[in-house]
Amino acid sequence: MQPFHLPDRIEILAIDGIPEVYAGAPLAELLLAALDQSGLRLEDGDLLAVAHKIVSKSEGRLVALDTVQPSPLAESLAASFGKDARQIEIVLRESRRIVRMDAGLILSETHHGFICANAGVDTSNVPAGFACLLPSDPDRSACKLWDEIAGRTGKRIAVLITDTFGRPWREGLTNVAIGIAGFAPLLDYRGQRDEHGHLLSATVIAAADELAGAAELVMGKTSRRPAAIIRNYSPARGSGAASELIRPAERDLFR
Amino acid sequence: MQPFHLPDRIEILAIDGIPEVYAGAPLAELLLAALDQSGLRLEDGDLLAVAHKIVSKSEGRLVALDTVQPSPLAESLAASFGKDARQIEIVLRESRRIVRMDAGLILSETHHGFICANAGVDTSNVPAGFACLLPSDPDRSACKLWDEIAGRTGKRIAVLITDTFGRPWREGLTNVAIGIAGFAPLLDYRGQRDEHGHLLSATVIAAADELAGAAELVMGKTSRRPAAIIRNYSPARGSGAASELIRPAERDLFR
Numbered sequence: 001m002q003p004f005h006l007p008d009r010i011e012i013l014a015i016d017g018i019p020e021v022y023a024g025a026p027l028a029e030l031l032l033a034a035l036d037q038s039g040l041r042l043e044d045g046d047l048l049a050v051a052h053k054i055v056s057k058s059e060g061r062l063v064a065l066d067t068v069q070p071s072p073l074a075e076s077l078a079a080s081f082g083k084d085a086r087q088i089e090i091v092l093r094e095s096r097r098i099v100r101m102d103a104g105l106i107l108s109e110t111h112h113g114f115i116c117a118n119a120g121v122d123t124s125n126v127p128a129g130f131a132c133l134l135p136s137d138p139d140r141s142a143c144k145l146w147d148e149i150a151g152r153t154g155k156r157i158a159v160l161i162t163d164t165f166g167r168p169w170r171e172g173l174t175n176v177a178i179g180i181a182g183f184a185p186l187l188d189y190r191g192q193r194d195e196h197g198h199l200l201s202a203t204v205i206a207a208a209d210e211l212a213g214a215a216e217l218v219m220g221k222t223s224r225r226p227a228a229i230i231r232n233y234s235p236a237r238g239s240g241a242a243s244e245l246i247r248p249a250e251r252d253l254f255r
Numbered sequence: 256m257q258p259f260h261l262p263d264r265i266e267i268l269a270i271d272g273i274p275e276v277y278a279g280a281p282l283a284e285l286l287l288a289a290l291d292q293s294g295l296r297l298e299d300g301d302l303l304a305v306a307h308k309i310v311s312k313s314e315g316r317l318v319a320l321d322t323v324q325p326s327p328l329a330e331s332l333a334a335s336f337g338k339d340a341r342q343i344e345i346v347l348r349e350s351r352r353i354v355r356m357d358a359g360l361i362l363s364e365t366h367h368g369f370i371c372a373n374a375g376v377d378t379s380n381v382p383a384g385f386a387c388l389l390p391s392d393p394d395r396s397a398c399k400l401w402d403e404i405a406g407r408t409g410k411r412i413a414v415l416i417t418d419t420f421g422r423p424w425r426e427g428l429t430n431v432a433i434g435i436a437g438f439a440p441l442l443d444y445r446g447q448r449d450e451h452g453h454l455l456s457a458t459v460i461a462a463a464d465e466l467a468g469a470a471e472l473v474m475g476k477t478s479r480r481p482a483a484i485i486r487n488y489s490p491a492r493g494s495g496a497a498s499e500l501i502r503p504a505e506r507d508l509f510r
Contacts, residue, residue: 006475010267038263100508107508115424124458125449164460167422168509169370170431171502172441172461174468186427189476194380203379203476205419206427210472213429213465217488220261221444221458233472247426253355253362254423254509 014218023060028148049215051226094119138179146181158182175216177208184240269473278315283403304470306481349374393434401436413437430471432463439495
């Protein structure tokens with residue numbers, strides 16, 4: 001296997017000027033207009049990172065809290081956590097399984113298989129009275145965006161839809177990939193040799209998650225910047241799905 | 256609290272030309288020579304990311320396997336995992352506690368408090384017959400490097416020492432911060448409001464880990480590139496320690 005050709009220099013470019021996104025909004029068009037307004041033009045090989053929230057909003061994945069009837073479990077959890085029972089009900093509905101529930105935190109396995117706090121349900125950066133769900137199929141959302149952008153620009157780019165997840169053992173959240181199109185999420189070094197001739201037997205890098213984290217460095221949480229371009233990341237070729245980043249239960253010691 | 260000022264554009268620049276590092280090697284000097292050779296010049300505000308392996312090597316943290324007498328536990332684990340008992344003995348010595356041990360994997364809490372595979376002990380990118388340990392105090396190593404580089408260049412940079420760790424639930428390793436100097440590892444948005452006026456109550460971003468992941472995108476594992484510059488990441492100011500990224504046991508549901 002050939003060593004990966006890594007670039008000497010990568011740029012991460014913020015995209016400003018994306019308006020509030022409503023259900024049914026033409027996301028590719030809004031992103032291209034914002035790129036234009038930011039003085040940027042897509043190039044072949046660019047990776048477009050997009051916070052899931054604008055994807056979810058364009059797909060109508062906002063739920064009005066007043067339309068939600070909490071279950072008895074949601075009511076009882078809400079009482080003990082001091083939280084909104086309707087919001088907890090939405091978390092329970094978006095969960096395939098509860099992994100841990102303690103200290104006011106619900107850690108769920110979502111229907112997609114992601115393990116994250118509150119099944120990815122979140123009320124930040126959404127209008128008051130609403131909660132935002134993850135896209136129902138983020139890899140499909142990424143493919144759709146990829147396809148629309150290819151159609152409008154003729155550029156072969158990669159698309160990365162992100163969310164910020166916590167993780168055990170370490171403080172703080174990091175941005176990770178929940179949907180991708182146009183590149184492989186994992187860089188598999190197994191079978192390659194390092195410069196001492198040592199055969200790498202276990203090294204697989206979650207490049208999609210590192211790219212998501214890199215994009216977050218310019219996106220932030222309060223800057224109205226739900227998108228960024230990563231330019232010149234050369235292994236961003238081929239195809240793949242963020243679902244490849246979900247570790248199968250039988251290979252996971254922490255389910 | 257003021258919103259963070261995030262940059263519009265960040266660059267990640269590979270540093271080529273770092274030679275094999277021996278115990279006692281003057282790391283700051285080698286890095287500055289390699290920067291020069293790569294046509295790069297440090298600027299105020301640059302963040303210098305360095306793979307821990309060259310830090311460990313310069314600090315003499317290679318152990319010759321021949322010098323290690325395995326304990327009975329190491330012998331028995333080695334037999335059942337099909338691994339080298341001397342290497343497992345080193346892992347046990349570098350561990351404060353074993354978190355999980357299954358399927359050939361030893362997940363340890365190191366003496367620093369990091370939770371990672373094999374207590375960070377690793378035989379890749381080191382001479383045959385040796386294993387490489389983590390630096391004994393990576394925050395101190397980062398401070399030392401920071402100090403030496405400031406002394407030689409007069410530049411106020413930030414330093415980030417990295418390793419690649421696995422994590423539960425998701426496939427692949429990501430690069431994370433194990434030692435830092437000259438910046439704060441966590442961006443704390445708590446108390447800020449998003450553009451809908453919603454008060455962020457839980458959002459703390461592990462920027463140091465996202466920076467480590469970003470640096471890995473140009474460093475890789477087989478390119479003899481154990482260092483990179485991240486340029487123009489403006490929140491990289493102030494001070495802090497990577498030990499702040501270790502979640503205290505009482506706040507962690509997965510110990």
